[in-house]
Amino acid sequence: GAVVSQHPSRVICKSGTSVKIECRSLDFQATTMFWYRQFPKQSLMLMATSNEGSKATYEQGVEKDKFLINHASLTLSTLTVTSAHPEDSSFYICSARGGTGGNQPQHFGDGTRLSIL
C-alpha cells in the first residue's frame, strides 16, 4: 500500500531556530501533499496544500512566511518552521493521496513532534 515517510519524528530546539521537516511518498508519486498541525487532544488542522512545482496554498490564518513549504519533486515536500518559538511547539503531520480516484484516502506520515524551548 501507499507509504508516506516523515522525518524527523522528534525535534527539540531553542527558540529562534528554523526547523525543516521532510515528507516523502515512498512507493507512489504525489502531485499534492498536505501539512497538518495538531495540538494535544485536538483534531488535525490543515495548514496548507503543497503542490509540486508551484506555490503552496495556505489556509486562512496560517503565515506563509513562517511556515515555508517546498514541493520540489513528485515524492518530496518539506515544511520549514522559520524562527520557531515556543508557541510553534506542536505535532506536525503530512499526508498524500495514493491516487486520484474519489475513494483514494490520504495516507499520513508518522508525524513530527516539535518542542521549542
Add this chain to the structure above:
Amino acid sequence: GQNIDQPTEMTATEGAIVQINCTYQTSGFNGLFWYQQHAGEAPTFLSYNVLDGLEEKGRFSSFLSRSKGYSYLLLKELQMKDSASYLCACPFYNQGGKLIFGQGTELSVKP
C-alpha cells in the same frame, strides 16, 4: 462553509458494540472518510463512504445517509486496543483534495 461535528468523548466496555456518530454540512459532497488515531501517532485509514448505506469491514462498519448529512462508525467486539481517537473527514476535490476533519471522538474501552 463546512462544518463536521462528532462527540468529543465516548466510553464503552470490552466486548461491546459502540456507534460513533458524525454529522456534516458541506458545500458539495465527495464522500466521507473515517480514520483511527492512537495517541502520539498518525491517523490510519478505516473507511470511505460515498453512497448511502452500510459498508462492513471486519469488526468495523461505516454508514452514510447523504440526505441527512450523517454517518456513523460501528465498532463490534470491542478490544482494549480500540481505545483511540476516531476522526471523520470530508474531502474537497475542487480544492486539491484537502480533507477537513471533525474534532475527533476519543473512545475509551474499559475492561
